[in-house]
Amino acid sequence: MDVFFYIAASVAIISTILAISGRNAIHSLLYLILSLLAISVVLYLLNAPFIAALEVIIYAGAIMVLFIFVTMMLNIGIERETEKKWLNPRMWIVPSILALILLVNLILALKNVKSIPADNNVILPKQVGISLFSTYLLAVEIAAILLMAGVIGAYHLGSQKKKVKHRFLEIK
């Protein structure tokens, strides 16, 4: 089973690199969807089939479709000058090196952790549901309030200001 983990992990990493370095927004979004599907395979291998299904349905299905619709609505195909200037190596090499230093730091920290062997048993959706609606009931309600606020905020931000046009009375 390990070989599946390594294959899915490398597909996820490569497609994520392609997604963040692409020029065309739609192509990058499609790479990101591929990356999410690969992560979903990893989640399945980690004995979390319910979460793997949620990853495909909600992340790759709903959130990425929202991204793609907005990208298509904005009709972004033209390369902007600033982005072109930013994408030459002189500009991106410093933040990349700083982030890589942090990554090396994490790798070294992980090397010093004493390894605990994990045995496998699948956590069923039933256990997740029981935990969700008993221990974490308050958090579920807070998440519901957050979703409600999100709906109202998205409606408010998304609504266009109505322009009043009159032959004699032009309101600006």
Added chain:
Amino acid sequence: MLTVSIETQILFAGILFFLGLIGLLVRRNMIFMLMSIEIMFNSAGLVFIIAATHWKQPDGQVMFIFILAVTAVEVSIALALILQVYHHFKTLDADAVNKLKDHN
């Protein structure tokens, strides 16, 4: 089933997180910055799942569901903001949106 050590699994999530961080720092296009934030959220959720599998507790998966809810809200609000910015400035460059002055 899976005999990959937990360090390797966390390393995978860490690499994804840092790819998202690099994307957020380097790109100036708002769509790409939002995508990078998504990658970082996703890798954080992956660490929760790894821990849940390791300790055989459902709590990590519950946390992933909360991350999913937060991400959905964040994406919808951010995309609405991006649409507004595009209508005002006709660009998605984050550097163009550095003035609080009213452009009407």
